[in-house]
Amino acid sequence: MNFSGDDMCHVMAMPFPGRGHINPMLSLCKFLISRKPNNILITFVVTEEWLGFIGNDPKPESIRFATIPNVAPPEQEKTIDNFHLFYEAAMTKMEAPFEQLLDQLELPVNVIVGDVELRWPVDVGNRRNIPVASLWTMSASFYSMLHHLEVFSRHQHLTHDKLENIPGISSLHIEDLRTVVRGDDPQNIQLSLECISKVTKANYLLLTTVQELEAETIDTLKSIFPFPIYPIGPAVPYLDLEEKKNEKH
Template sequence: MGYHVVAMPYPGRGHINPLLNLSYLLVSKDDITVTFVLTEEWLALIGPVSGAPNIRLLSIPNVVPSERTRSADFIGFLNAVFTKMEAPFDRLLDQLGLPVSCIVADTFLPWMTTVGSRRNIPVVSLWTMAPSMFSVHYYFDLLAAHGHSPDDNLPERREEIIDYLPGVSSMRVADLPYPTVGRGGSTRKHVIEAFSVITKAQAILFTSFYELQPHVLNTLRANLPVPIYAAGPSIPFLSLKVPPSKPIASGAAAYFDWLDSQPEASVLYVSLGSFLSTSMEQMQELSMGLKASSVRYLWITRSEASSLQEACGEMGLIVPWCDQLKVLCHSSVAGFLTHCGWNSTMESIYAGVPMLTFPLFVDQYHNSKLIVEDWGIGLKLKQRVGEEYVIGREEIAETVKRLMDLNGNEGRELRKRAKELQETCQRAIKLGGSTDNNLNAFVRDVVQGQCNFAN
């Protein structure tokens, strides 16, 4: 008899993609089927899953605000995720027709542990950010006791050092997750709610690989009452083994032909994510700064693409979408100007590409610190917190040139460290590597139920 995993992500692309990539890894193991549950809107956006007959996609009704409008009232969106999704998911479980071995759900679906307890199904919490960001939230009481709550992130305290979180390297207050404040208040109450039930899960899965933050993971293993498994990077590296079909050489799909025509290690890849956008003033400064740098670049943006293309001249190409991991692995790409989302960070590490950091939201400020200070594989473009701070074109051009200088000591050192981390990452996912071993242990302990978990 096979094993059946029900997987449900938080409804956002940065959470859906890693759980879907994890699902591909799970069904590559013997006798596992994954039922992947999305909202109706996200089911339409994701489309059919190819090459994995053991993954089936199902949906619940659209009980949360649309993806197109959620950033306008993010607090309201979170409220709906935390209160509206449980009932339709619970009803869906009754209709599956297969017994459920375990549920893997995003940490920010805290009601899932209640569902699992009620049905006597093991629930696994999937953490889709850096392990050290998990520690920041888990030890929130320590931060509050020292007056370092992210909600109290006052300008005069941003340079204060935090060196007391177990297993976490020292950081500044400015490196904490920058809180989102909206009409309904701060996201802090939702984070506290999610972490208040985290140890009611039967296990915690991380989308990182062990060697990236071993001290953080070792400390969490010693301090948490539930097992943890580092099964990342949860990026689509399996798709790289499939021979790519040649994109149609017209319109936006011609970006691979454009990359093929560029000199080796000459292109800066630019993408600031799919959720939040920067101000139009900042977009114009970025456009002018890239042009002034005289560096070739491929820029992914959905806003004002035509006007920006006119401004960027012959050195740049602007398209609304690309296959990011394949682009980062292309031989012409030598740098990544990124918003520092965790999935993008992991893909850049996998590809061995150094980064120029431009954080916008929540954990991205912390990731920027990891990239630049802890791992030494990038430079900070955005030094200060807050959307109101606009980086000028001169600073952008100068920092881009520093990152893309293959002959200078700084550029060589960044690429050397990025290559070393890439090799560590790729060893982890090989047969017998730390990720492979962690995934096998997770399947044995949780999916196959060889460990007894007390609710």
Template sequence: MDPTEPQQVRGLRHVVAMPWPGRGHINPMMNLCKRLVLRDPTLIVTFVITEEWLGFIGSDPKPDRIHFATLPNLIPSELVRADNFNDFVDAVHNILEEPFERLLDRLKSPPPTVIISDTYVVWAVRVGERRNIPVVSFWTMSATILSLILHSDLLISHNHALFEPSEAKEEEIVGYIPGLSPTKLRDLPPLFNSNILQVFKKSKLCFDELPRAKCLLFTTAYELEPKAIDVFTSMFDIPVYATGPLIPFQELSVENKRSKPDYIRWLDGQAKSSVLYISQGSFLSVSEAQMEEIVGGVRESGVPFLWVARGGESKMKEALEGSSGFVVSWCDQLHVLCHAALGGFWTHCGFNSTLEGIDKLRG
């Protein structure tokens, strides 16, 4: 069933899902939609992505009642967005609203019942208000981080909003952010770092829209972040829900030996709990000097490793030639985390990867 076709469908409710165009946002949104349609047989979902992202995920398995709808490629490509993330944010905020509204005009079978939008999509709430469609705000990072962002003015008033804090300053304890346990300044995200300050200022516009959403969803579990969740239930008049980690819960298995990718066959030959899985995410960069130190440390450790080197596989293989590891450009992370050979997970600590590691009991 195509929800854009002008046919009468009775008894169905229509969710329009609008994720932020990035892997760490699209994956949890899709997993949320899968759970919704599995729980409610009267639900259909239109999942909105760019034409580029349809090429990336269009062939992934999904329930029949989830349909893709595309926006034109009017924003910088996913392959280069890290080169100037400020321009990427501007494009999403300023260009995609109009084509999204044109898409809503075509959704008539049945008309949209609700919009679930990533919190960072700044225009979603006002689009819903213009059309009398309720909007659910979906935050894909930790609740604690959102509290830190919304209370960043406290960092300024305590002289902790610095571009380059001194070593002594970095050791100071930040103990005044609601929902955040006392933490050293150096362990907090660098919200006021000169490289991301402009993006941070633009992103704050999204949070002004939060109180006008119909509810706020977090992908965390209450038991993981009770203090932060409680902050938002007291801060907002709208309902606040913790969905729990949005990780695929279907059985993860490789069907047969012939269908196994090379890295799984390599893992099959390693001892139980012996392999370090290294994946620094899709949107993290380190200096060349830092990478040389990391590579040297991993090589000298002698520990078997599986390393995902996005965009630099050949160079990484050359640097690690003769070591006890396996380098790939991509892997199915959940399958890897479920493998008996895995003993540890070295991650950039993006929230999705952190939750997946916790869920699969990987240190």
């Protein structure tokens, strides 16, 4: 297949290095390829460790894996107690090798799809004048809660007793937020909110949900942000499941 020409769109996909993020990103990429198989090339970026995990998985020819070094702790060493070390490494040590890889690609990149849980893809795209679509791999409601929490935290010191004052968050979700703030490492919360804050500088926000399921939340987010927000549906490997189903028949 010829991957050159003016009509080719080159997408660089950068998931957070975890299965709950890599799988949805890869499912999205396979769906994009299925829509325009001759016009999209996707460079899917993973660490060398993760290439060992998924490198042999079936994928369309238009999706090519590319690697950056293992700058984060090994996956088997990641635990609840030391997750902040893994999280911080993903925030601070992956950006430079990602940019080096970006410089080495033969075909110019037209758009970056970056996981929201990485705070730097938006900055990289802005510096290089490459549009960035931020992908959120959890519910739109949870994203909305974290967005309002981030806005609130910029103006007030974040404490448990002040959470009920966050605008845009229903009383039903306040206890969920309290659980997050109480149960998570403060460093993780701070890093997560920094990631959320970067979305305002993206060009698109992709939500792994459907409009009918979270219509009110999605419409509220669309009224907040000046750029397009797309509910892309559940990012599960349903295309692979459909292929296996058809093979049986």
